[in-house]
Amino acid sequence: MTHVLSRCARLFGSLLLAGLLTIQVRAEEPLRHILFGSCLDTHEHPMLDRTLTLPCDLFLFMGDNVYADTGGIPLMQEKYRLLKQSRFFKGLRKVPVMATWDDHDFGQNDGGADFTHKREAQTEFWNWLDEPADSPRRRQEGVYTTRTFGPPGQRLQVILLDTRYFRSPLRTVPKELRLLGGPYTASDDTTKTMLGETQWRWLEATLDQPADLRLIVSSIQFAPEVHGGECWANLPHEQRRMRSLLKGQRVAFLSGDRHWSEFSHHGAFDFTSSSMTQKHPRGTPTANRHRIVPTTYHLPNVGHLQIDWDAATLTAKIIREDGGVALEHRVPFAELVVE
């Protein structure tokens, strides 16, 4: 009897070990293809179908994942329901999906900390992503989150910021002084915040975790100069704080919001992909002296990051609806280090 039991235990043990090993090997696979997109004003579009045909180990929703800032929480629930039941979202769920929000899914155009329904909006955001009821993310204020993928030496940390929940009111200029992108301009009021102190402290702790490469998703652009729309340059002290916090780190920003795509560098690389389903009506970009690829792209698109861990390079591409490449830029890891 003892003999049979110990055989069973051994068999069970080895099965368990085999199972655990399988799970571990899968979890330790390095990521090589990351897709990043923003601004989905519909849940059915040829660009969304195209996205499902691209190589993908992780998909990042960078905000304006639904447009729900005009009809209260019932409209938001309906928009999330349509997205969740779409061919696109169901197709994506075969790979890990991470998300943050921008203003239209936060619930208020250009909204910030003073938006009164932000808690309800956050509940709907996590419901969309099936975040478990007891998850600490549901108790936290703001949807910022992080996850690390891959084995040591090929470890990718993905950080998604919340640039809405705590953001102070922005400084505006009179109509006659407006830039092409809108009414906002830089403020030297250092009491104004982009992330809020709680999120800044969380980010500091997150950056202490080991990683070989970090991606930071910010719904609004990090690197471009002030253009009138929402961007980090509107709060230059917060932009400086981020740059000094990231000093010496190997990092790239991913952003959306603008309804066109462009690649910039100002202290750090910032690859902007927007919109997945909308054509930019004006078709011309705002001025940006930090743009590193002269062309911009104003039709539906998705961003593709390819990480070559052996060659130690990261290649950012903007993919068109027909699958072609609109923009491309390759960066050796060494150039990703923030100075």
Ligand SMILES: [Fe+2]
């Ligand atoms: Fe948008």
